[in-house]
Amino acid sequence: MIEIRNLCINPPLLLAPMAGLTHSVFRSLLMQLGGVGLLSTEMLSARRLPMENAAVSPFLVSTEEEHPLSYQLLVADKSHLAAAIDRVHQLGGDAIDLNLGCPAPQVRNFGGGSKLVDDTDHLRQLVAEARAHTSLPLTAKIRLGDQLDEARLKSLCRMLEGEGIDLLTVHARLRKEPFSRKPRWEWVGKVKKWLSIPVVTNGGIFSVEDGRRCLELSGADGLMLGRGAAIRPWLFHEIASELYGVNLPLLDVDRPAFYFYFVDQLEKRFRPERRLGRLKEFTHYFSKTYPFGLRLASAVQTSSSVEEARERAGIFFARSSSQPILA
Template identity: 60%
Template sequence: MPGGPLLPALLLRGLRVEPPVLLAPMAGLTHTAFRRLVRELGAGGLLTTEMLSARSLPREDRAHSPYLRRTPSERPLSYQLLVADPAEVAPALDVLHAEGADACDLNMGCPAPQARRRGGGSRLMERPDVARAIVAEARRRTGLPLTAKIRLGERLEEAPLREFCCMLEAEGIDLVTVHARLRGEPYGRRPRWDWAGKVKQWLRVPVVANGGVFDETDAQRCLAASSCDGIMVGRGAAVRPWFLADVAAALRGETPAAPPALPAVYQRFAVLLGESFAPERRLGRLKEFTRYFAQSYAFGHTLTSAIQASRSLGEALDRAQAFFAAEEGSGAPWIAGDRAVAAASPGSPDP
């Protein structure tokens, strides 16, 4: 595109995020296997873990924890912490430092009751003094880029949102991601990208817009409405794991590459699950992924139901193969006897 990329790289304390396209943290989805998949399909930018409980993290068995598993290709990688109390910060950051984290994100937007009951996630926006103490403590304890992910709050009110965001910046947050919905608003609701734009106007640190970006037009509209410094993509990357690369291409003014064959992507994900997780942990993650991935097909709900009803990874893959053969014809790319299928002994329940 004449004039170069629409958005420059983000620079966060020496960490260069280029393109400024970020994977959204998604519990049950953005684990090592998924991150490897999106990386293999061209994602640059910044990857992330699922949210990690700061309270539990120091007790994790670091060598075996499925939440801490990562490979060298998953860089740069931000670790998202669900924190409710400043006392949880230092021990959790010790783990992140030992793991070689590239950045740390503080979850201040999660509306889930379990997170809120403990005082974390979006509850922190209602407890600004605790949020301030958490950020101050984190800033004291780490030289890593420190970011915060927020929603718009309880009601559409500029004053409290502005005060909260300015407090984050004053305490040393390096970047704010705005999931452009109020705490109580469902995912089906159109995101309020213009409100991410308000936050952008109030702050000097970079602001990233999140929510409801499912195709390149959404990405462009989101940027036009918000003037933000980057885009964070969640479910769109689970539906189409190559989508982060497409967004980056759109930001460069380029036409995205032709999409890969869906059956091959699905099977590759299964192989990566097999490489990454103990047998009993693979099927649940395949089910979670399938809920989104299947949306690429008009009759994807039949794939979702078939996988949900499967009792083993092997059975799930047999059913997926049948679905793809029916959808795409017998020429659907499918490598019989791949490692994931072999590891799960097709048709038999996982141990």
């Protein structure tokens, strides 16, 4: 268990923020399967957040069951922080995360994500401003840096802790390293030794075995799962029971049932034009549990409506009922 301020993250298994994926429907699916300690939104523009309509915005729609829920802010200018944080308070958020790791050029170009770590003084002021404005747990998510540079990484992490960050998540890759590269979990072990706040490892955890190995190598206080949870939404349940001894109801991995729950809830919670893209994004990952999952992914990818995608998925599932779940 991780305790930060008044928040218990139990088990210490966190959902990674993922644009287009970690919305209300996906979070509800995970909550029903169990084993998640802290949910997350995708990155939310601090500038736009105050203007979003929470009743219909796919970034903000949320149900009672989706707790605890952390809101990740994408911010470049500290003048946007106060209003964005007020909005998170008003929405009933349980924690606030600062995105300090996103390497996407469109994010860096406006000064956000990993660009923030290039200017320590500016970042320090930004974190101080966020800290001064909330008593919620304030967390940050970083990558290892541009190059492997222990001194630089240590000074960044210590600065974040010093300015009041309550928990640090480290995506164990350098800024330009693709997701296909083996993560450097042992580097999170270094961060862990430098800090006294909880440190969470992220990157490349797709199975219970990965989780075990990652904990051994990093000595981290917890794990953050991203794509692994989109491929196998029951991965939290598995890791919680096998690595943390959480007593959860036995799991019936009924993949079509999970998928159709997802489609039904997209239709209930989101406006028509917001549904198909999210279904395609989820299917891209979820299809990977089937040996012939590419067929599901391309059938849905080429669908022009949710109805068509649902029908095509149904045909795929009917033909694939005996396909094993890929490890």
